[in-house]
Amino acid sequence: MKYMLMFTATAGGQRQWDSMPEEQRSAEYARINQWFERAGARVVGGYELQPEQTATTVRFDGGKPVVTDGPFLEAKETIAGYAIVDVEDLDEALGLAKAWPTGGTVEVRPVIEREGAPAQG
Amino acid sequence: MGNFDLAEELVQEALLEAIQHWPKTGIPDRPGAWLFTTARRKGIDQARRDARYRAKLGLLEGAAVSLDMAEGDDRLRLIFTCCHPALSREAQLALTLRAVAGLTTAEIARAFITSEATIAQRIVRAKRKIVDAGIPYRIPQAADMAERLQEVLAVLYLTFNEGYLATGGDLATRRDLAEDAAWLAGLLVRLMPSEAEVLGLLALMRLHLARNDARFDSAGQLVLLQEQDRRKWDRDRIASAAALLERAAALRRPGPYQLQAAIAASHAEAPSWEETDWNEVVALYDALLALTPSPVVRLNRAIAQWHLGGARVALSEVEATAPELDGYYLFHATRAELLRDLGRGPEAREALERALRLTQNPAERALLQRRLAV
Numbered sequence A: 001m002k003y004m005l006m007f008t009a010t011a012g013g014q015r016q017w018d019s020m021p022e023e024q025r026s027a028e029y030a031r032i033n034q035w036f037e038r039a040g041a042r043v044v045g046g047y048e049l050q051p052e053q054t055a056t057t058v059r060f061d062g063g064k065p066v067v068t069d070g071p072f073l074e075a076k077e078t079i080a081g082y083a084i085v086d087v088e089d090l091d092e093a094l095g096l097a098k099a100w101p102t103g104g105t106v107e108v109r110p111v112i113e114r115e116g117a118p119a120q121g
Numbered sequence B: 001m002g003n004f005d006l007a008e009e010l011v012q013e014a015l016l017e018a019i020q021h022w023p024k025t026g027i028p029d030r031p032g033a034w035l036f037t038t039a040r041r042k043g044i045d046q047a048r049r050d051a052r053y054r055a056k057l058g059l060l061e062g063a064a065v066s067l068d069m070a071e072g073d074d075r076l077r078l079i080f081t082c083c084h085p086a087l088s089r090e091a092q093l094a095l096t097l098r099a100v101a102g103l104t105t106a107e108i109a110r111a112f113i114t115s116e117a118t119i120a121q122r123i124v125r126a127k128r129k130i131v132d133a134g135i136p137y138r139i140p141q142a143a144d145m146a147e148r149l150q151e152v153l154a155v156l157y158l159t160f161n162e163g164y165l166a167t168g169g170d171l172a173t174r175r176d177l178a179e180d181a182a183w184l185a186g187l188l189v190r191l192m193p194s195e196a197e198v199l200g201l202l203a204l205m206r207l208h209l210a211r212n213d214a215r216f217d218s219a220g221q222l223v224l225l226q227e228q229d230r231r232k233w234d235r236d237r238i239a240s241a242a243a244l245l246e247r248a249a250a251l252r253r254p255g256p257y258q259l260q261a262a263i264a265a266s267h268a269e270a271p272s273w274e275e276t277d278w279n280e281v282v283a284l285y286d287a288l289l290a291l292t293p294s295p296v297v298r299l300n301r302a303i304a305q306w307h308l309g310g311a312r313v314a315l316s317e318v319e320a321t322a323p324e325l326d327g328y329y330l331f332h333a334t335r336a337e338l339l340r341d342l343g344r345g346p347e348a349r350e351a352l353e354r355a356l357r358l359t360q361n362p363a364e365r366a367l368l369q370r371r372l373a374v
Helices: A011-018 A022-042 A090-098 B004-025 B033-041 B051-062 B069-082 B089-100 B105-111 B116-132 B142-165 B177-191 B196-210 B235-250 B256-269 B278-291 B295-309 B311-319 B329-341 B345-357 B362-373
Strands: A002-010 A043-048 A056-061 A064-069 A077-086 A105-110
Touching (some): A022 A043, A022 A090, B089 B116, B089 B142, B089 B177, B196 B256, B256 B278, B278 B295, B295 B311
Antiparallel strands (some): A002 A105, A056 A064
16 A cells, blocks of 8 residues: 655744754754665655745635745645655554654555556655 | 454354354353353343343353454454554544444444434544555554553543543433443453453453442442442452452563552452551552653542641642642542641632532532532
8 A cells, every 4th residue: 555654844843954053964864864775665756845935836716826925734834745655554654654763743644546547656 | 354344244243143142052161252242232231230141241251261363363453453543532432332342333322422423423434544544454563562552451441431430411321331341351351361451451440340339329429439338349349350460460561550450459458448558559659650640640649648648748749730630620629628637618618619610520510519518
């Protein structure tokens, strides 16, 4: 089964990340890389995202697309990155999520796989 | 087998079969887990307080029941799946009562004072999540076992408390969830005989249930532990709980359920309230606090402390929990008792009135009102 692990960041967490000394940040990246190494071939896709200030939203207002600055939700947490994992079941996906090294929250959701569906991973 | 729906269907089929056979063949020599469920589905509500039924259950519990390995594993898979942490607590409760204990949705609805449609929908949603989210139908792996077992025990204890403490509603028409939870814990003990906390939880439930007949007077009013007629306590149940606790202790893996059971056993074994071994009780609370530092445990410890160090010491310990427990009726009720003991009547009254505003339970309200009338 495929799951999407959505890694979220709070505004505070993001600021902390931005103001982190370079060595500390590379140490954090090293831990994240370790996580990906251990997950191995189970990770079939994913990206880290640019912070929410870079987000632009297209909202359909009465069928008409309106472009606005900012993320689509005024939330305390935003998605900082995601990984698509191909695992046996929810327990295995949760096992990977629990091992995520940087803290915050990780939402785990099964993806819908259909024959002929576009965009794998 | 990895399919919850199929597994549940099989369980239900086995139940139907057992229901058809039991009346003809009587209790078999090696009654398996299915038969316990069967016994329950055959109108347990009426039979529950029937002495013959109790004797039969006792027979079953006393017999060295050896569960078929495959059957036992299947039961465990079902329990762990129903109590998976990816399900909401209320879904876990409803699903466990439905699929493991064999209650009908109508019975579960009555127990939680909600509509049958609500429970049915809760169960359907939970099953859908099990399938759609890929919750595995299996016994957790060793690395996850401790955490997952905690989840199961929490579900059983919550079910027990829901029945034992019955937070509102008409008591007479409610199903006795406390007995259901004790039955589930008994099943879990059979399936996992060397898990100390499982033994501890069953012991704890039995110790509470042993006092059941003394908890209410002839007028249906709640009677506090210190005023209960100890001759009404079920000595057999207390003895069986003590034996469970000994088995648990021999495993040398203490935990919060064992400690709570040990505290309850301390009370159960004291000939009178005055003769309670308060040193032991306080020591057990200290051990419990070391494992689970909760303000409610601190409040209970303070009550035990009252009998060792006097009301003044106890009051200051109770008041130290105010920031966390100000909205909890027992905090104010306890404070009231201590203030009264210290001769501070008006303050005691005020505290009782606060407590009264914080509980809906009719039995508890009646008790507080009687205290106010003194």
